[in-house]
Structure formats: structure tokens, C-alpha cells
Amino acid sequence: MTTKDVQTQGQKHQFGSTLEAIVYPALLLVVMWIVFWSDHLFPDVHFYKYGVIPKSVDTLGGILLMPLLHSKHEIGHIVNNSVPTAILFGALIFYYREIALRVFVLAWLFTGIGLWVFAENTSSYHIGMSGVVYALAAFLFTSGAIRKYLPLQGISLFVAFVYGSMIWGVFPMEPHVSWEGHLAGAVTGVALAFVYRKRGPQAPKYIYEIEKELGIEPPDLEGIYNERVRIAKLEQEERERIAKGHVIVYHYVPTKKPEAKDQPSGDTDVK
Structure with a gap:
């Protein structure tokens, strides 16, 4: 088999740039931290009220703002969300550049919608980026598993190894933790992985x-x-x-008898 026989289609790398994978998550983190410090600078505004109360029509707008809001009384809340946000959002941009924006926006929206629709209304506000983090982790893991493309399978294994313990966050095990938001995010991420399985990077074909x-x-x-x-x-x-x-x-044995040559005719006199 020649080299040409094993050439593959799509050998050019299908991924985004490292610069984009750093800049866009960094900008998102800057916005998150600006909102966090603004909450301290303007204590009378009560930023948490821009979050989501499930099944409350008055907080529907919180679906858009909820991921940017974090508890000003626990800096650990925003710190714990910042690191996975940067890593997972960066991985999404680098490995799935073609569909990264759509996946991220839909993950943001449907995580909030799922929380608003299915969570129990306890009159508590749900805030934080963790639901979107669960959506990104679920998308990267599921998408890498179903695409059967080695670089994406590597990211899938990375997510499972580093963030596998997040699975416990979808169960009501800790008070004051929005496990419904985590569950909504995880379901959203898995669904998006299947919806976009034919888009973005694909395994090369021989x-x-x-x-x-x-x-x-x-x-x-x-x-x-x-x-x-x-x-x-x-x-x-x-x-x-x-x-x-x-x-x-x-x-070689001839197949026909040789023709007679110089034979005298019947009326010829031979002396």
C-alpha cells in the first residue's frame, strides 16, 4: 500500500488559536470579577436579586444575569468558579472553534431555563457560574466520547480525570448549593453534544x-x-x-502441411 493510499482528508488542524482560547475566557473572568467587586462597592443594590427564583416570572431576566453573580460574603464562591470557567471555556474555544459561541450561548441560556422550569421554588435566589461550568464539562466529555477523534477523546478523559468528582454536585447533598442548576447544566451539555455531533472537528477519513x-x-x-x-x-x-x-x-510444431513447390503440370513432358 502506497503513501497515497493512507492519505486522510482534513489533515489541516481543525482547531482554533491558543490566543483566542486565552483572551475570551479572560474577558469573561474580568466581567465576573467586576460584578463581584461592584457588589461590594454598592451594597444597597443587592445584586443577588438579579438572580433566578424558579417558577417566578419576576426573575425570568435573571436567566441572563445569574452566571455573572456570586455571593459577596464568600469569595470562595467566585474563586471556585473562575478556574474551571477559564479552563473549560478555553478548551471549548480551542477544540470546537466553529461551534464554540453557539454552544456557550445555548449552554448559558438553557441552563438557566432548565433551572427556572424544573427547580423547586423555595423563594431562594440562584446565582453563580457553576451551572454553565457543568454544561461545559458535560459537553466536552460527551462530545469527545461520541466523536471518536483522538484529540477530543483526550479532552474527554482530561475532564473526567480532573472534574469527575463534580458528578456529586447534581445531587442534593449540601445545603445552600444549587444542585438543580448543576443538573440543568449537565443535561444541557450532554444534549448539546449530541445536537452538534456532526458539526465542528471530525475524525479524518482515509x-x-x-x-x-x-x-x-x-x-x-x-x-x-x-x-x-x-x-x-x-x-x-x-x-x-x-x-x-x-x-x-x-x-514449434507446424499445424499445417507445407505447400508443394515446383510440381510439374499434367501435360508436361519429362525427358
Whole structure:
């Protein structure tokens, strides 16, 4: 099989730039931290009231603002969300550049919508980026698993190894933790991975795979190989005979009798 036979389609790398994967998550973090410090600078505004109360029509607008809001009484809240936001959002931009914006916006919206629709109304405000973080982690893990493309499978394994313990966050195990938001985010991420499974980077295909899809019959490589071996064997045997001084002489037996020449005619006198 020649080198051409194993050429693949889409060998140019299909990913985004490292610069974009750093800049955009950094800008998002800057906005998050500006909102966080603004909450301290303007204590009478009560930023948490721009979050979401499930099934409360008055807080529908919180679906857009909820991820940017964090508790001003616990700096650990925003710190714990900042690191995975930067890593997972950066990975999304780098590895899924073509669909990154759509996936991120839909993850942002449907995480909030799922929380608003399905969570219990306890008159508590839900705030924080953690729901979106769960959506990004679920998307990266699921998408890498179903695409069967080695670089994306590597990201899938990375997410499972580093953030696998997040799975416990979708259960009501700790008070004052929005497990419903985590669950909504995880479900959203898995759903988006299947919706966009045909978009973005795909595993390269070998030429023979493309020909098979087009109905082109592949060559009989085994038959070609066997024929070449047979010819090579005959040529080797001929060389060995010549080297031993043996020469093959071919005798041809005519299939027709030779025609009579110079035969006298019936009226010719022979003396």
C-alpha cells in the first residue's frame, strides 16, 4: 500500500488559536470579577436579586444575569468558579472553534431555563457560574466520547480525570448549593453534544473509506500481490537456469502441411 493510499482528508488542524482560547475566557473572568467587586462597592443594590427564583416570572431576566453573580460574603464562591470557567471555556474555544459561541450561548441560556422550569421554588435566589461550568464539562466529555477523534477523546478523559468528582454536585447533598442548576447544566451539555455531533472537528477519513461510501470497489490488493510474487518467482528460476548454463530451446510444431513447390503440370513432358 502506497503513501497515497493512507492519505486522510482534513489533515489541516481543525482547531482554533491558543490566543483566542486565552483572551475570551479572560474577558469573561474580568466581567465576573467586576460584578463581584461592584457588589461590594454598592451594597444597597443587592445584586443577588438579579438572580433566578424558579417558577417566578419576576426573575425570568435573571436567566441572563445569574452566571455573572456570586455571593459577596464568600469569595470562595467566585474563586471556585473562575478556574474551571477559564479552563473549560478555553478548551471549548480551542477544540470546537466553529461551534464554540453557539454552544456557550445555548449552554448559558438553557441552563438557566432548565433551572427556572424544573427547580423547586423555595423563594431562594440562584446565582453563580457553576451551572454553565457543568454544561461545559458535560459537553466536552460527551462530545469527545461520541466523536471518536483522538484529540477530543483526550479532552474527554482530561475532564473526567480532573472534574469527575463534580458528578456529586447534581445531587442534593449540601445545603445552600444549587444542585438543580448543576443538573440543568449537565443535561444541557450532554444534549448539546449530541445536537452538534456532526458539526465542528471530525475524525479524518482515509481515502479508502471515502471510496467505500461512494460505492467504489477497492482494488484486489491480495490478488495483485500474489501475481507479482508469481512473476518474480518465474524470473528468478529463469536467472538460475541461465547461471547454470541451461538454455531452454523452444520447438514449434507446424499445424499445417507445407505447400508443394515446383510440381510439374499434367501435360508436361519429362525427358
